Amino acid sequence: MKKLLNVYQSANSIDVALLITRVGVAALMLVHGWPKLEMLFSDGPVQFPAVLGLSATTSLALAVFSEVLCSLLILVGLGTRLATIPLIVTMVVAVFIFHAADPFAKQELGLLYLMPYTVLLLTGSGRYSLDYLLLQKVFKPTYVRTLSIQ
Template identity: 45%
Template sequence: MNQELLNNLGKLVLRLGSGALILTHGIPKISRLFGEGPIRFSDPFGLGPAISLSLATFAEVICAVLIIIGLKTRLASIPLMITMLTAALYAHADDPFGTKEKPLLFFVLFLGTLILGAGDYSIDGINNNKKRSLF
């Protein structure tokens, strides 16, 4: 296999894996957002629990889907990185490292996605290839 193919397959695996795994944390937040009763969620920036939960849900659902399909991948990784650092350093600040490890691991995955981009097997990649073929 040539190196370019392997690089693009690696980016695909990174996007699909990290996006799908964080989506499993985001989907349950949707029901918390629209459930009955008061919203209980960390409020690290003083915006209120409802807004904080909305921002985390946006990152873990909408941005995760964008990463999975490879659309605006680098941009979509930023809210996820912020959410993961907030979870590790604020929501779990007093917890043992083992609890902080998962959001920190997700942070590293999304940092890698930010650096590497989506690759050719993505909507971003298809759009980039179309632009290149026009010239």
């Protein structure tokens, strides 16, 4: 019971929570973005709203970029903080521009996606990611700490 009420978390539990968040939100967004990718490469006309003065095809391409490519980057934890920015912009546009006049039930999904993307922007990908592995190789310690007993 004490562990459930403890407000201090170990670094490992935070890294596991970030992994679960990253993989979960990325997988869900990939499922959401895959039909858009198929629509973009289909021969039929693009059935997508033109937003912010962009054409329907350009709006769709930007949505596919964020929802598919950026989700794949988040899934593996590569450039996570950068990859969340297009997704945050996409969710803000979806909620506050495209669904602005709609009831809250239509805005809710975009807001629910917006929260973990904001958390990942602030925290990064955590230890279980390609970002972590690459940073370990780039920023190797230049000295070795030794224990001296005198």
